[in-house]
Amino acid sequence: MCGIVGFVGARDDAREVLQAMMDLIAHRGPDGQGQFLEGPVALGQRRLSIIDLEGGRQPMYNEDENLVVVFNGEIYNFQSLAEELRAAGHTFATRSDTEVLLHGYEQWGKGMLDRLRGMFTFAIWDRRENTLLLARDHFGIKPLYYYQNEEGELLFGSEIKSFLGHPGFHKELNEDQLSLYLSYQFSPGENTFFKGVKKLMPAHWLEWKDGQATVQRYWRPEFKPDDAPSLQEWEKAISDTMQESVTAHKIADVEVGSFLSSGVDSSYMAALAKVDKTFTVGFANKQYDETDYATEFSKHIGVKNYAYRITPEEYWANLGRIQYHMDEPLADAASVALYFVNREAAKQVKVCLSGEGADEFFGGYNIYKEPFTVSWYDHLPLWLRRSVGAVANLLPPVPGINFLVRRGRPLEERYIGNTNLMGERRKRKLMKHYTGNCKPTDISRPFFEMTKGQDPVTRMEYCDLNLWMVGDILLKADKMSMANSLELRVPFLDRKVFELACRIPTKCKVNAQQTKIAMRGAAEMTIPAKTADKKKLGFPVPVRAWLREEKYAAILRDAFATPAAEKFFNTKELNRMLDQHVSGKRDNWRQLWCVFIFLVWYDEYFVKR
Known part of the structure; x- marks a missing residue:
C-alpha cells in the first residue's frame, strides 16, 4: 500500500x-x-x-x-x-x-x-x-x-x-x-x-x-439475476466465496486486524478472518456506542478487542485535519469516527479488514425496502402521484409528507443514492449563486439508463455502486486509513464476490421486512443468528444531539459568520435553520452539517493555504 x-x-x-x-x-x-x-x-x-x-x-x-x-x-x-x-x-x-x-x-x-x-x-x-x-x-x-x-x-x-x-x-x-x-x-x-x-x-x-x-x-459491473438456485444454495455459495475472499485478502508479511462494529458485515468479517485483534470506536452516550457489543462479540470469537470512546471535544477539534485529508468536503459524520478507529488500529497493526461493499452487493440499505412498502401507491397514475407530490412538497415536513413527495416521481427522478439532502428549492433559497445548471439527476441518470427493464432494487444498487459507494464509502475508507498510515482491505469488494452477488435475485436480497437476506443466512453459518439478523444502523454519531446544545451550535454560528459563508450562502437562512434545529422544531442537522463541513474544508484549502 x-x-x-x-x-x-x-x-x-x-x-x-x-x-x-x-x-x-x-x-x-x-x-x-x-x-x-x-x-x-x-x-x-x-x-x-x-x-x-x-x-x-x-x-x-x-x-x-x-x-x-x-x-x-x-x-x-x-x-x-x-x-x-x-x-x-x-x-x-x-x-x-x-x-x-x-x-x-x-x-x-x-x-x-x-x-x-x-x-x-x-x-x-x-x-x-x-x-x-x-x-x-x-x-x-x-x-x-x-x-x-x-x-x-x-x-x-x-x-x-x-x-x-x-x-x-x-x-x-x-x-x-x-x-x-x-x-x-x-x-x-x-x-x-x-x-x-x-x-x-x-x-x-x-x-x-x-x-x-x-x-x-475497461470493465462495467452488471447485475444478471438467476432465479434457479434456492435461497439455501445462495447462502452456501456466499459462505464459500466469502471465506475464499477473506483468505486472499489476508495475504501479507505483516499482522492483519479487523474493524468491528455492532453490524453483521464487520462481525461476519472478523469471524471469517480469524484475526487476533479487532478495533472499535464509540461514544460516551450509550445510544451511539458499540464498544460493549464489540467486547462481547470479540470474546465470543476468541480475539482481543481494542475499544476507544471518542469525546465530543476531540471529535470537533479534528474536523479541520480530517477534511484536509479528505481532499474534497465529505459531510458523512461517520467519517470522523472512521478516522479515530483507523488511528487506534494503526497503533497495533499495519493492515485491517473492513466490511465496505456488502450493502451494494447484497441489498443492505433500508431504502431498498421502499419498493415493497405501500406498493399499491405506485399503481396509481403517474400524473396523479406527481400532482399530490407537488402539493405535498409545499407543506411542512410532517410524517407522511416525504413519502408523498418521493413516490410522486419515478425512481430515476427521485433516487440519486443513499442521501438526497437538499432539493433544488432548498438550494435556491440557501445558495448565493444558484444556477441549476447541473442537477443531481444529471449525474445519476446514466446509471438508470443502463439498467432499464430491471427491478427497482437492482437499479438502486447499480446507482449506489457507481456513485454512493465510490464518492462516500470508499473515499472515506481510503483517506481516513491512509491519514493514519494504515492499509484497509475490503473483502466484500472483490471480483469473485461480485460475480456471485450479481446473479442473486432481488427476492433473496431484500423484502419489506429484511435486507441482505441471503448474506445474513450465510453469516449465520459462522456467527450467532442475533448478530446476523441485526438491523442496520450505519455508524451512529451524536451530531444531531450535539447541535441541540448551544455549546456546539455556537461553533456553527461562528462558521456561518465568516466571509466564506457570506460569499457562498444566504447566512440568514442558515441561522434560521439552526434556530429551528436547536429549538427542536425541525431536524435540520444533516443539511446544516453539510454546509458547515464545506466551510471547514474551504478554510483548509482556500483560507489557510
Whole structure:
C-alpha cells in the first residue's frame, strides 16, 4: 500500500517538484520512497511496506528496464498470475505483487487489467514508446486524480493535495460542484471541487502520448439475476466465496486486524478472518456506542478487542485535519469516527479488514425496502402521484409528507443514492449563486439508463455502486486509513464476490421486512443468528444531539459568520435553520452539517493555504 504521484512535462526543477509532491502524501507511505525522472516524465512513490518488505521497493522495472511502474494497492491473485507469466517466459526478480503489473503489461498490454483481482492504481511509463498508462481498479477502492494545465503538463496523484507542490498547478475553486455536493453530501462524478482536477473513475485507464490524454472504461459491473438456485444454495455459495475472499485478502508479511462494529458485515468479517485483534470506536452516550457489543462479540470469537470512546471535544477539534485529508468536503459524520478507529488500529497493526461493499452487493440499505412498502401507491397514475407530490412538497415536513413527495416521481427522478439532502428549492433559497445548471439527476441518470427493464432494487444498487459507494464509502475508507498510515482491505469488494452477488435475485436480497437476506443466512453459518439478523444502523454519531446544545451550535454560528459563508450562502437562512434545529422544531442537522463541513474544508484549502 502506497501513495503515487507524478507528472509529464519537462522542467529544470523536476526532482525538487516531485519531492514536494511526495512530501504532501508522506502519510500514505512512511516506510520509504522512490523516484524516477527521465526526459519529460517524473514518477514518485511513498511506501507502506506490506508484501516483500525488502524486495518490493519502487519504482520497479521489468527485465530490460523498458517499463517502469509506481503502484498503490494490492493484487490478491498475483501469485497465480506470476506462475502464468513465468510459464510464458518472464523472469521475476522479486516476490512482490508490483512486479506482476510489469510482466503482465508486457504480455497482455491493457488486457492485463481484466485479469487483475485487487485494489489498485498505478502508473506505467513505457520508455521506448514514451507513453504513460494510468489505471484504477474495478470498483474504485483506490483513488487517482489527474490535471492537465494550459502548458500541456499532466499531473497525477493518489491525493489532490499533492498537486499543491507543483508550480504548474493553478488552484481554483470549482463552484459548480457545490450545488451537487449539497444534494449528495459528497463530490459526485469525475469533476472535483478544484477546477480542472478530475478523478480517474473506477474501471478506467488513462493513456498519455504525444501530449494527448485518452480516457477509457475497461470493465462495467452488471447485475444478471438467476432465479434457479434456492435461497439455501445462495447462502452456501456466499459462505464459500466469502471465506475464499477473506483468505486472499489476508495475504501479507505483516499482522492483519479487523474493524468491528455492532453490524453483521464487520462481525461476519472478523469471524471469517480469524484475526487476533479487532478495533472499535464509540461514544460516551450509550445510544451511539458499540464498544460493549464489540467486547462481547470479540470474546465470543476468541480475539482481543481494542475499544476507544471518542469525546465530543476531540471529535470537533479534528474536523479541520480530517477534511484536509479528505481532499474534497465529505459531510458523512461517520467519517470522523472512521478516522479515530483507523488511528487506534494503526497503533497495533499495519493492515485491517473492513466490511465496505456488502450493502451494494447484497441489498443492505433500508431504502431498498421502499419498493415493497405501500406498493399499491405506485399503481396509481403517474400524473396523479406527481400532482399530490407537488402539493405535498409545499407543506411542512410532517410524517407522511416525504413519502408523498418521493413516490410522486419515478425512481430515476427521485433516487440519486443513499442521501438526497437538499432539493433544488432548498438550494435556491440557501445558495448565493444558484444556477441549476447541473442537477443531481444529471449525474445519476446514466446509471438508470443502463439498467432499464430491471427491478427497482437492482437499479438502486447499480446507482449506489457507481456513485454512493465510490464518492462516500470508499473515499472515506481510503483517506481516513491512509491519514493514519494504515492499509484497509475490503473483502466484500472483490471480483469473485461480485460475480456471485450479481446473479442473486432481488427476492433473496431484500423484502419489506429484511435486507441482505441471503448474506445474513450465510453469516449465520459462522456467527450467532442475533448478530446476523441485526438491523442496520450505519455508524451512529451524536451530531444531531450535539447541535441541540448551544455549546456546539455556537461553533456553527461562528462558521456561518465568516466571509466564506457570506460569499457562498444566504447566512440568514442558515441561522434560521439552526434556530429551528436547536429549538427542536425541525431536524435540520444533516443539511446544516453539510454546509458547515464545506466551510471547514474551504478554510483548509482556500483560507489557510
